[in-house]
Structure formats: structure tokens, C-alpha cells
Amino acid sequence: MSLVAALPDVSFAQTVPQDSLKTDSFAIKKSRRFVPAQDLSKQYDIGDLERNILHPGRKADPNKINSGVSVVPNISANPTIGFQIGIKAVATKRLGDDSKTLLSVAATSASITTKNVIYFYINHNIFTPGNKLNLQGNIVVAKTVSPDYGLGIGRAFQGGSSADKTLLDPDRKVYGLNSTYFNFREKIYKNVTKNLFVGAGVSFDVRKNITGKDTSTNTPMGVYNIRHGFPQDHYSAAGFLFNVEYTTRDNPNRAYKGIFADAGVRINQTWIGSTKNSVQLTTDFRKYFSLSDSxxxxVLAFWNWGSYLLRGDVPYLELPGTARDGAFRSGRGYTNQYFKGTQFNDTELEYRFPITKNKFLSGVTFVNMQTANDEQGTKLFQVFQPGYGAGLRVLFNKATRTNLALDYAFGRFGSKGFFLNLNESF
Incomplete structure (x- = not known):
């Protein structure tokens, strides 16, 4: 089994590695203070385990508040990327003294491998005191390795030109693509009424030096670039973002109840540096049902994420698809962009349940269903591809509801893998 990363977290799948590989092994608690919203004295997390191992017999201090910051070393090895070493940090904090202010979350990671694959990112989702403003954004700088399985949802080839067959790639052949990548995205939302935000921002995605073992135009990306007028070795997608967001989630790391909904339009424009003009609509809806008062x-959690090209052209490696949501976590069982099209939708359902009385261990079962169009006439919602699996959760930080998520998922075409994350997939 080879190892594959689902950015910005970790997945181990039986395919070619993606843009980076990050393995979370243990946490180092910091001294920063965080005020929990409930009595956590009966819960047991990694910090309690660390205390019992390093200081056996020492009782927990009820006045000591766990940190909102966790630091995770990233150490791994893979034949494609080599040996990797790096570090990742996740922070959760409530800004100000208003208990109704939603939690803010930020994360960063930096890693390098012996085969010169480099990945660095910072992302944040910040709510100012009183939820007056919500700032969401990220910065990514990387030298990457990405797999490509062709366009569409993996249906059988129905006849057409050789170029159609190459683009559709019904055999699910994998093409490894190397490139340098830069992304900057920032959105600012303003609270207009209770739980409702409107926002705007910008996004710049630049990819250069795109190469692979097969550098001919007789590849899915090569055919797509010729048809849509993109250069073969570089592109830029630069545009404006306009969003509406509604949220009642009780916690962004692991919600027990509430709703999160976001709908946005991205308008790429050549006059600000985009290779092509385009307009895309993106929707994100999540609902959480707590099934027990005690x-x-x-929790029963539901998620639907979709992205739809309204007009224009989008670069091949920016097409919506598997794990192309904001956190790169959709479609467990498949690697990043395993399925993709100009129109894409993913629906997921997950059941979350406690295992131990002290909440240290819990479990999940989940299913997902992806659909996409292609350039041979397949429409969105015409063909679906399933994924399913189960996982274990280890309570990482009870003050912030941060947990270590270990999932094993299965898909079609022999796709399956182990996915390791901090916090839930949605």
C-alpha cells in the first residue's frame, strides 16, 4: 500500500501520492489559556494521558484550563516523495469576553521531503468579538506531486474520438503531475443579522512548471488544455469572491448541533491576472443532529458540497472534484480530484457515537456519494460513485473538542485507504 495525502490533512491510499504527505503522531500542549464552555472534569483527553504517564499519581487540577493550541510533528516516508519531516499546529480560541462569540480556528504546517517536495500553509477562520466580522483565508506555497485520473465520474466509454477516450480515461490510469503552486485567498464576512453573514474577497491560484513522466499532449490534462485554450505548463486563476453564510454550529471542530450553510460566487478575470475568465457557483450545507441528551x-451529521461552472473556462487542476472543498476532506475513499468535472456534487452522511464513558474514544461510520459531468454528454446527477467506511476518534483536546480522526474508507475501481486528520471531516 502506498501513501497519499488529502490536503491539508493526511490520507493513506492505494494510489500515487498527492500534493503533500502529513502524518500526525503526537501532540505537545502549549501554555496558552482557553476557556471551555462546559464542565469537562469527567472527560479524558491526550493531556490527561500525558499527565498520567509522565506524572503518575498526580491529580488533575480543576482550575487548570487546557490549551487551545496543539502542535503535531509530521514524519513519514513514501517511495514517491521520499522521507518527510515537518510540523503542524492547530489553534482554537474565543476572542473577547462574549460567550456567544463563535470559536476561531487557525492552522499552519510546514514540511519537506528528501525528494524536494515542499509544502507550507496557513489558514484561519476568525470571528471577532460579538461575531461582528468573520475572516476566512489561507496561504499555500508548495512544490507538489499530484495524481490525475482523467475527467468525469468514471463511467464506461461510449464511443467517440481518441481524444475523448483519453480525456474520459475509463481505465482510471493515473498520471503523476509535478508543479510549483501558490495560493492566496481571503474573505471578510460582516454579520448583518443573527447568525447571518455576507462577505467578499479575492483568490489567486498560480501553478507553474507543470511536468510529468508523460509530457505529451495525449494525456487527460493535455487534451483538456488544447480544447479550452490553456498553456500546458502553467496557469493562473485569479478572481473575486462573493458569499452569504449562515451558521448556528455550537463548535467548528466537532459540532453536536446546528447548521452551517455557505453559498458563493467566484468571478475569475483576466484583467487581474487570470488565464481565462469564468464564473463559478459553490454551495456548502451541513446539518448536525444530536441524538441523545445524556x-x-x-450525532448524525449531513453534508452536501457542490461547485458549478456557470460560464467560461477553469484550469484543469482547478476543476471541482473529490476533496476540492475548502478543507480538502470530501469523498473519503478516493484521492484528491479522483473524480472531477465542470459541475460536481458530493453528499455525505456520518453517524458519530461515544465508545468509552470518559469520551476518550469514540467512533464513526460514514457514506458518501459523488457525481460529476463530463465532455461526452454525462450530466450532473446522472451517474454516482459511492464511498463508505468507519473510523476511530481519540479525544485530543477536550477544551476545544479537538480530536484525532482515523478513518478507513473504500471506493470503486479498487480505491481504498486510511485517512488521518485532526478534527472531523465536516
């Missing part, structure tokens, strides 16, 4: 962490 065990609120027993």
Missing part, C-alpha cells in the same frame, strides 16, 4: 456527542 450523550450529546452521539
Amino acid at each position: 450523550h450529546p456527542e452521539e
Whole structure:
């Protein structure tokens, strides 16, 4: 089994590695203070385990508040990327003294491998005191390795030109693509009424030096670039973002109840540096049902994410697809962009349940269903591809509801893998 990363977290799948590989192994607690919203004395997390191992017999201090910051070393090895070493940090904090202010979350990671694959990112989702403003954004700088499985949802080839067959790639052949990548995205939302935000921002995605073992135009990306007028070795997608967001989630790391909904339009424009003009609509809806008053962490969670090209052309490696949501976590069972099209939709359902009385261990089962169009006439919602699996959760930081998520998922075409994340997929 080879190892594959689902950015910005970790997945181990039986395919060619993606843009980076990050393995979370243990946490180092910091001294920064964080005020929990509930009595956590009966819960047990990694910090309690660390205390019991390093200081056996020492009782927990009820006045000591766990940190909102976790630091995770990234150490791994893979034949494609070599040996990797790096570090990742996740921070959760409530800004100001208003208990109704939503939690802010930020994360960063830096890693390098012996085969010169480099990845660095910073992302944040910040709510100012009183939820007056919400700032969302990220910066990514990387030298990457990405797999490509062709366009569409993996249906059988129905006849057409040789170029159509190459683009559709019904055999699911994998093409490894190397490139240098830069992304900057920032959105600012303003609270206009209770739980409702409107926002705007910008996004710049630049990819250069795109190469692979097969550098001919007789590849899915090569055919797509010729048809849509993109250069073969570089592109830029630069545009404006306009969004509406509604949220009642009780916690962004692991929600027990509430709704998160976001709808946005991205308008790429050549006059600000985009290779092509385009307009895309993106929707994100999540609903959480707590199934027990005594065990609120027993949850049924629903997620639907979609992206739809309204007009223009989008670069091949920027097409919406598997794990192309904001956190790169959709479609467990498949690697990043395993399925993709100009129109794409993913629906997921997950059951979360406690295992141990002290909440240290819990479990999940999940299913997902992806659909996409292609350039041979397949329409969105015409063909679906399933994924399913189960996982274990280890309570990482009870003050912030941060947990270590270990999932094993299965898909079609022999796709399956182990996915390791901090926090839930959605």
C-alpha cells in the first residue's frame, strides 16, 4: 500500500501520492489559556494521558484550563516523495469576553521531503468579538506531486474520438503531475443579522512548471488544455469572491448541533491576472443532529458540497472534484480530484457515537456519494460513485473538542485507504 495525502490533512491510499504527505503522531500542549464552555472534569483527553504517564499519581487540577493550541510533528516516508519531516499546529480560541462569540480556528504546517517536495500553509477562520466580522483565508506555497485520473465520474466509454477516450480515461490510469503552486485567498464576512453573514474577497491560484513522466499532449490534462485554450505548463486563476453564510454550529471542530450553510460566487478575470475568465457557483450545507441528551456527542451529521461552472473556462487542476472543498476532506475513499468535472456534487452522511464513558474514544461510520459531468454528454446527477467506511476518534483536546480522526474508507475501481486528520471531516 502506498501513501497519499488529502490536503491539508493526511490520507493513506492505494494510489500515487498527492500534493503533500502529513502524518500526525503526537501532540505537545502549549501554555496558552482557553476557556471551555462546559464542565469537562469527567472527560479524558491526550493531556490527561500525558499527565498520567509522565506524572503518575498526580491529580488533575480543576482550575487548570487546557490549551487551545496543539502542535503535531509530521514524519513519514513514501517511495514517491521520499522521507518527510515537518510540523503542524492547530489553534482554537474565543476572542473577547462574549460567550456567544463563535470559536476561531487557525492552522499552519510546514514540511519537506528528501525528494524536494515542499509544502507550507496557513489558514484561519476568525470571528471577532460579538461575531461582528468573520475572516476566512489561507496561504499555500508548495512544490507538489499530484495524481490525475482523467475527467468525469468514471463511467464506461461510449464511443467517440481518441481524444475523448483519453480525456474520459475509463481505465482510471493515473498520471503523476509535478508543479510549483501558490495560493492566496481571503474573505471578510460582516454579520448583518443573527447568525447571518455576507462577505467578499479575492483568490489567486498560480501553478507553474507543470511536468510529468508523460509530457505529451495525449494525456487527460493535455487534451483538456488544447480544447479550452490553456498553456500546458502553467496557469493562473485569479478572481473575486462573493458569499452569504449562515451558521448556528455550537463548535467548528466537532459540532453536536446546528447548521452551517455557505453559498458563493467566484468571478475569475483576466484583467487581474487570470488565464481565462469564468464564473463559478459553490454551495456548502451541513446539518448536525444530536441524538441523545445524556450523550450529546452521539450525532448524525449531513453534508452536501457542490461547485458549478456557470460560464467560461477553469484550469484543469482547478476543476471541482473529490476533496476540492475548502478543507480538502470530501469523498473519503478516493484521492484528491479522483473524480472531477465542470459541475460536481458530493453528499455525505456520518453517524458519530461515544465508545468509552470518559469520551476518550469514540467512533464513526460514514457514506458518501459523488457525481460529476463530463465532455461526452454525462450530466450532473446522472451517474454516482459511492464511498463508505468507519473510523476511530481519540479525544485530543477536550477544551476545544479537538480530536484525532482515523478513518478507513473504500471506493470503486479498487480505491481504498486510511485517512488521518485532526478534527472531523465536516
